Amino acid sequence: MRNKEIAQIFNNIADLLEINDENPFRIRAYRRGAFSLETLSCNLDTLVKEGRLTEITGIGQDLSDKITEYYISGEIKYYKDIIQKVPQDLIVMMKIPGIGPKTVKMLYQKLNISSIAKLEEMAKAGKLQSLPGLKEKTEQNIIKGIEFFKKGSEKIPIGEALPLAEEIMAELKKIEGVNNISCAGSLRRMKETVGDIDILVASGVPDKVMKAFGRLTVVKKIIAQGPTKASVVTKNNIQVDLRVVNSDFFGAALQYFTGSKNHNVHLRALSQRKGLKVNEYGVFQEKTGKKISGGIEQDVYKVLGMDWIPPEIREDSGEIDAAVNGKLPNLIEVKDIKGDLHIHSNWSDGVHALDEIIDIAHKRGYKYIAITDHSKSLGIAGGLDESKVLEQIKKIKKIERKYKNFHILCGIEADIQTDGTLDLDKKVLEKLDIVLGAIHVGLKQDKEKITARIVCAIETGLVDIIAHPTGRLMGSRSGYEINWDRLFEVAKKYKTALEINSHYLRLDLTDINVRRAKEEGVLISINTDTHFQDQFNMIKYGVSVAKRGWLGKNDVINAWPYHKLVKFLKSRKDRLAVL
16 A cells, blocks of 8 residues: 555655754654554545645645655655665664664764674674774674564564563562552553563662563563663563663653654654753753653653643644643543443353353443344354344343343344345344444455445444444454445444454554544444453453543443433434434
8 A cells, every 4th residue: 555655665764864863853744744644544545636635634745745756756756865875774773672873873874884784793793892882782782682683573462462561560569679660662552562562660779670570480581681771582572671760750761761752752842942851861951951850750741831641642643732732632441431332142152151241241340231142144153043132132131130230231243244234134133222233254345345335234223333343353364444434424424333342453443543433423332342251351452442542431332321321322213213
């Protein structure tokens, strides 16, 4: 896809500009433009043809002209010119652990190192130590970094990274002298996948923390270890980076190492306009060098005249301006979820009996749930036919009578067939409290056919929620393409909610489409698609996607009180008659 190609070029330009110590505002412009293109949910070709590129967030006239140039000629002259001046391998070198733009620039200018192969050769020959600040230990760390880079490291799903980080932090918390601890980087921002795990510790005994970190049972290999920094590879081949700082600047360090890079660049630009300097050691008056903040992260934002910004939305996508103007959204939290509307029992492919899974949900403190086993077309999952659906309704109503102030909605995950129809009789579907529509077959149909199927299902008026809307499974299936303009239009018209499926290998919708859904006035439901009890815990991943999409609890139908949800579902059915 061309937007991905151009986004990569913009990122490469930003890297080259950074190596050359160019204007940080210009670097930020290219990074932000690349991010917008990577996450674009509409057709770039159409925007180019209609001259509407500047409607994309982060794309001004200069970048718009470069995108158009790429469409016309297949290249961007500016990029071609600057890349001829600096070897492209320098960009790749920056991906080696412990090597940043300044080091790359020094290696290139002082020793003419322009490739990983040459860097490795000279490091092993001990020839890097001639450079200022590069001692034997640093040289060895570079060699280890190259070895790790060569092995390659795929992105790690959040559902694998977060439990590992929590396990490590729980062990480090036991060390006497550890005053504070937090994950940082993309993991703290709760991105759906991360490159590695960053952990920040506040302690006055860093040597003690470093030794304990290296001895953790999860550690397979120590890549690098210094007095306050260390990198290890765990037994499941995930890199974990630890940094220990003084409590006096833990807050500033946490803010800095959480990122994102674009967020931090924008924050520094704002501080400069106020005569301040922000870095990982604190906030300082630029003229006097006096430190005015640093121990607590919230204070870093406060002294800059803004509200504290939740980590999930620190992507330089409008959050800084909103924080300055007191207009940050009140983001949804896990505690706001009143019930789960996508749960399977052993009536189809779930593990637990109906009464058992209901009781597990009740003990979690939910006010209501929906049982939504598969429908008959999904034979492999033991889907229910019409008679089984009616039988289950009776069973659920009987179980519900055992509980006080806990409601069980009778539902189904109905299959949207290749022609867009649902696989259960309309009269049976109308007897249910809630209907989820989902695609499980015909996943390779083109965008227009897939979109038409989902639209057709919504237009029946019978579908309350579209489950896992793109069908993706990270690491094994990218999901089908959808015409989002059309889907949002129809979902809004029929008041059909779109699901954020909380399973960490789905997280479908993505945060980008969640935010756009909110802007288009489309409601969201956050569910776990639970098949066994541990999967209820995945709700936190779905909520993190919602937060990254700037959702509040009013945007999510299963964060509503039961009476409001039921009124909404009934109003959908009543509204059918006039559509």
